[in-house]
Amino acid sequence: MDDLVIARSLFGMTMGVHIIYATLGVGLPVMILVAELLFQKTKDKDYALMASRWTKGFAVLLGVAIPTGTIAGVQLSLLWPGFMEVVGKVIALPFQIEIYAFFLEALFMSIYIYAADRLSPWMRIVSVTLVAIGAVASAVLITNVHAFEGTPDGFKIQNGEIVDVDPWAAFLNPSFLVTSGHVAVSAIMTGAFAIASVAAFKMLKEKGPNKVYLYHQKALMMGLIIGGLFSLLTALNGHESAQQLHEYQPEKLAAAEGLFETQQYAPLAIGGFTDRETEEVKWAIEIPWALSYLAGDRFDTEVVGLNDFPEEYWPPLFVHTLFNAMVGIGSMLILLSLIGFVWHKFLKRDQFPRWLMGIFIAAGPLSMLSIEFGWIFACTGRQPWVIYRIMKTEDSVTTSGNLGILFLLFLLIYIILMIATVLVLRYYFKRNPVSKEIDTNIS
Amino acid sequence: MPEALYAITLIWGVVFIYAVMASIDFGAGFWSMIYLNKQQTRATNIANRYLSPSWEVTNVFIVAIVVALFSFFPGATFTLGTVLLIPGSIILLLLALRSAFLVFSHVAEEYKKGLTFVSGITGFLIPALLISVLPITQGGFIDSFDGNQELLLGKLFTSPSEYAFVGFAISSTLFLSSLLLADYSNVAGEMDAYAIYRKDAIIIGPISLLMAAFIIFTMRNEANWLYENILNYTPWMIASIAGFALGYAALWFPHRQKKAGFKGMPRIAMISVVAQYLFAGYAYGSAHLPYIVYPDVTIESGFTHPETFRALIVTYIVAFFILTPGFIYFWRLFLKDKRYVKPKES
Numbered sequence: 001m002d003d004l005v006i007a008r009s010l011f012g013m014t015m016g017v018h019i020i021y022a023t024l025g026v027g028l029p030v031m032i033l034v035a036e037l038l039f040q041k042t043k044d045k046d047y048a049l050m051a052s053r054w055t056k057g058f059a060v061l062l063g064v065a066i067p068t069g070t071i072a073g074v075q076l077s078l079l080w081p082g083f084m085e086v087v088g089k090v091i092a093l094p095f096q097i098e099i100y101a102f103f104l105e106a107l108f109m110s111i112y113i114y115a116a117d118r119l120s121p122w123m124r125i126v127s128v129t130l131v132a133i134g135a136v137a138s139a140v141l142i143t144n145v146h147a148f149e150g151t152p153d154g155f156k157i158q159n160g161e162i163v164d165v166d167p168w169a170a171f172l173n174p175s176f177l178v179t180s181g182h183v184a185v186s187a188i189m190t191g192a193f194a195i196a197s198v199a200a201f202k203m204l205k206e207k208g209p210n211k212v213y214l215y216h217q218k219a220l221m222m223g224l225i226i227g228g229l230f231s232l233l234t235a236l237n238g239h240e241s242a243q244q245l246h247e248y249q250p251e252k253l254a255a256a257e258g259l260f261e262t263q264q265y266a267p268l269a270i271g272g273f274t275d276r277e278t279e280e281v282k283w284a285i286e287i288p289w290a291l292s293y294l295a296g297d298r299f300d301t302e303v304v305g306l307n308d309f310p311e312e313y314w315p316p317l318f319v320h321t322l323f324n325a326m327v328g329i330g331s332m333l334i335l336l337s338l339i340g341f342v343w344h345k346f347l348k349r350d351q352f353p354r355w356l357m358g359i360f361i362a363a364g365p366l367s368m369l370s371i372e373f374g375w376i377f378a379c380t381g382r383q384p385w386v387i388y389r390i391m392k393t394e395d396s397v398t399t400s401g402n403l404g405i406l407f408l409l410f411l412l413i414y415i416i417l418m419i420a421t422v423l424v425l426r427y428y429f430k431r432n433p434v435s436k437e438i439d440t441n442i443s
Numbered sequence: 444m445p446e447a448l449y450a451i452t453l454i455w456g457v458v459f460i461y462a463v464m465a466s467i468d469f470g471a472g473f474w475s476m477i478y479l480n481k482q483q484t485r486a487t488n489i490a491n492r493y494l495s496p497s498w499e500v501t502n503v504f505i506v507a508i509v510v511a512l513f514s515f516f517p518g519a520t521f522t523l524g525t526v527l528l529i530p531g532s533i534i535l536l537l538l539a540l541r542s543a544f545l546v547f548s549h550v551a552e553e554y555k556k557g558l559t560f561v562s563g564i565t566g567f568l569i570p571a572l573l574i575s576v577l578p579i580t581q582g583g584f585i586d587s588f589d590g591n592q593e594l595l596l597g598k599l600f601t602s603p604s605e606y607a608f609v610g611f612a613i614s615s616t617l618f619l620s621s622l623l624l625a626d627y628s629n630v631a632g633e634m635d636a637y638a639i640y641r642k643d644a645i646i647i648g649p650i651s652l653l654m655a656a657f658i659i660f661t662m663r664n665e666a667n668w669l670y671e672n673i674l675n676y677t678p679w680m681i682a683s684i685a686g687f688a689l690g691y692a693a694l695w696f697p698h699r700q701k702k703a704g705f706k707g708m709p710r711i712a713m714i715s716v717v718a719q720y721l722f723a724g725y726a727y728g729s730a731h732l733p734y735i736v737y738p739d740v741t742i743e744s745g746f747t748h749p750e751t752f753r754a755l756i757v758t759y760i761v762a763f764f765i766l767t768p769g770f771i772y773f774w775r776l777f778l779k780d781k782r783y784v785k786p787k788e789s
Contacts, residue, residue, distance in 0.1 A: 066542055067541075074531060074535055077509060079524075086520065087517070088518075092515075093758065112494040118783070167750040167751045233460060400525055400526075417543050423551075427551045
């Protein structure tokens, strides 16, 4: 294999691992904040217990999120020195501001965890709010760089020299708000569904509506309501993202939809696999005119197809499948929270049927999966470019060899860390079950 | 030129802060491993009480260095990123293991021993590797061909200079951390732990100074340009040695609880020794200019776009005012608040 493929695999692996921890690292503080607020409002000690238990889990996840994030940041310079040279000159601001967000998060995370007993309730809420702000801001800022790669702005390259640099124009590049909004709301959605999954799983294990069962039911409802709300926001924002692709990166949209011929009244292909030879999406459900409408809010919108671009600039065609998987899971999650909400609020049932609980359990892992699909789609869909139409990925890769052995070493470390995370979380929560903590809470 | 000078000064300042904080952090991890089985002394508890809230903040500084470097000196990033692929990756791997297992060891009591062992060992390996960046930037270890650059790993690891730096890094890590923990246990009133950490500092202090001399000595052969330059900063080196002398002597100054047989003023020792490193760091950093990586990259050739520089400085100033209250609050909660430092026996 050539170095480019190994470098991309290595960096992709780092991101793939980091995304799991980072997404929960953005979503969980928001959930903890909501639990703290609910506790102050209702004085129901269950919510205080949720906040403290989720914080414990969050701290363990941060133990991996921080080092993998550090790896990602440094690996950028080690694997893509050519790209980082442009980044340093043009789009350094988000990285730099992200550092401040990290400081905010790290300082107040420690304060929230290790000084909890010395803080007033009001100061606890301020601290966890700052943690949540720091976490969301880090996600927004790092996505700023990703947005810049897709819609670069604020500089020109003349004769190989970077000129006319306007760092704030680069920062405020066209897709910044929409793309980073997508990452932020989808991360909060995932955090919420992760909570709902665990709660549903624990409820199934309880015999009847005892204290522990009710504790988890409150957590489940919280997860479903926040998850549902944010999955809706994710979808609305996702629609916006697609329209931006139509405007700024048409070949990415064409690959996502498996569209080869430029046309008005373009159909939307749902599911299936893009076939290069026949230039169509096989086994897909086609909805006439829908793609044109989605892209430009009018049925006669002309959507550009792949054939309008030289084939060397095509993104890989499998991104259609990733894109569909992401959207499919997202839509299902909206439906799921709606069912849960209606069941609980309007049908006034105390318990959910087992089949529904089963789907609730799947919601967390599924939303994480859709985050992964979304990121892989967003990054491979930009290929062959690292900076769209300006720098190719292959031109920015390191010239050092020995990448294969590094790939294996990092793979090993990630496996160790992921297994250790699961073991440590299991160990802790087995030792400190809710049943035990609820009792000590009351006494 | 002045802009590049401001930028490199800022970066070197962050490097210095990280070097001190990380030495204490990594050293504390090491000591908490060493004294794990001596339950009666509480030396491990002291180390952990310092370490728990501080490691995340310390870790942000290393990311801050990397980001500041590629933001202000993208040209240097290209060279450094290319040649540091292997050592940088190993540092990252160790750092990941250490941070994760440090956190795990707080959560999972039963695994504490094994986990503390992992974070203790990696804790002194990381400074040894981190400091290797310095001899690499002094020149002689990078092979350039057809516009490509490659690190001569074999040459690096057979060079006396590299080992002088490694020895210096490890001994400084242990010296600084034992001093800080001596001070911290003194404030906490944990006098057994204080006596242990004071004794450690007394043993390691002279070794770290010896290693510093060894660095200068090897520099003469291996990076003569830097040696010549550093001689121009002799007054700073003397000030640095004076800082060490004062700090070391302070370990025998009269103690508040003199009658109970305790000696030393650890706060003065800590401050003097940090000043010692500051003076030496200033001399080394100034002598290193204008080169970031000798002889290929200077602060001017690697400098970022002026517009980006200005925008970055604006964010630094804004962030300074926003974050400083946070740092002060953090300091007061964990390093000054007696309720945290000296908890009631439970």
